[in-house]
Amino acid sequence: MKVWIGVVGPTDSVHLIGNIAKNMSNINVKLFPYKNRVEVHDIIQKNEGMISQWLFSGRVPYYFALENNLLNEDQAIYPPIYGPSLLGTLLKAVSEKNVKKYSLDTIQPQEITDIHYKYDLDNLTLLPIKYDKYYPSEEIMAEHLELYRKGEIEAALTCLQDVYEMLKAEEVPCYRVTPSELIIEQVLHFLKERAQSAIYKKALFAVMSIKIIEAETSSLTDQASFDDKRKELALENILLDFTQSVQGSYVKIGDGLFFVYTTKGQLELFQKNHPLQSLLPQIKAQSQLDVHIGIGYGLTNLQADTNTRLALKHLKEKTTSSIATVNENKDVVIWNKDDTPLPFSHRHVAKNKETKLSLSSTTLSKLASLSKIHQTNLVTAKDISEWLGYSERNARRVLSELQKAKLASVKGEEQPGNRGRPRKIFELKL
Secondary structure, rough: OOOEEEEEEOOHHHHHHHHHHHHOOOOEEEEOOOOOOOOOHHHHHHHOOOEEEEEEEEEEEEEEEEHHOOOOOEEEEEEOOEEEEEHHHHHHHHHHOOOOOOEEOOOOHHHHHHHHHHHOOOOOOOEEEEOOOOOHHHHHHHHHHHHHHHHOOOEEEEEOHHHHHHHHHHOOEEEEEOOOOOHHHHHHHHHHHHHHHHHHHOOEEEEEEEEEOOOOOOOOOOOHHHHHHHHHHHHHHHHHHHHHHOOEEEEEEEEEEEEEEEEHHHHHHHHOOOOOHHHHHHHHHHOOEEEEEEEEEEOHHHHHHHHHHHHHHHOOOOOOEEEEEOOOOOOOEEEOOOOOOOEEEEOOHHHHHOOOOOOOHHHHHHHHHHHHOOOOOOHHHHHHHHHHHHHHHHHHHHHHHEEEEEEEHHHEEEEOOOOOEEEEEEEEEE
């Protein structure tokens, strides 16, 4: 399976990487040389559809892309520069000019320390220019220049093409440090494997189940029946449009249950412009219905179908529109009404806790995750009701069960306004 890797950087670096990639199998590279790092923005936006992974020539364009939200860390990398690359450049500088004092950018301080000890370079001074993530080339050059003018260095070592050219223009003796061909080849291999893994994951089966939440009281009149059918037809229109947008298949089961069959890749493509949570207010506005949406992923259609039904089970006690996803590893994420994702796993709570009370491990896991999200372990029945979407009566039952199992204890009371009985405050010990 061939993958496309986009190579971004100054012309010399990009063509060096391109030549190395020519001798590797199952890799297609597209070269994107630039003169100014601001070009990175247009390069990525115009080509992200065809490129599987991105390889930047160095830290500056890489962190520029990350900090401008053009890519995430799973989509890109840059070849690190290790001791041997630095050593080669140092030997060249010493042999040509017998320079003893240098400034150095990009390479991590630990690498500099390691090369000092490993190669016994105590007679050389290396002053690192420290920066985290994205740091403009002009400012890096200015720090080299300041050290040179103060007489603290005799030459500059830089990993950045534009810094090298600016220092040359200022007549500062400087040398360019580049990653070794071996490192570049290893990085290309890594990107190929990561791209192939991403393609495989996008091909996973995805099944979405949509279940209408039944109203607690419903009229049996003919008029009410016609109203319900109109609402259901409005829901079907929304689901048909959604199914078309994810290139899927749509099935109506009956009893307010619908299925959409597609792939994980298609759902991710849809979510780039339309978060799945946006379906909930759209459905409510156009059909006046509350729904549970369960999404299951799987290596097979059967596994995805099983997981979507499991996702619906996690929403069974919720009385408001919600979404749950269950992936191929049985990890669960539930979106609350405030769009906050709540991740948890069936394995989150130890078995010895599970056997002490009648609550399921899923409920315990949800509570543990929600406690972390809200950054508190002090709760009332009202809090539990809002977190889990339960009635306050069920929430009190949950707290009672936790108390019996010594997973919660009463810590005090609060008075809800001027009326009503005081509410007990519990400390969770999950």
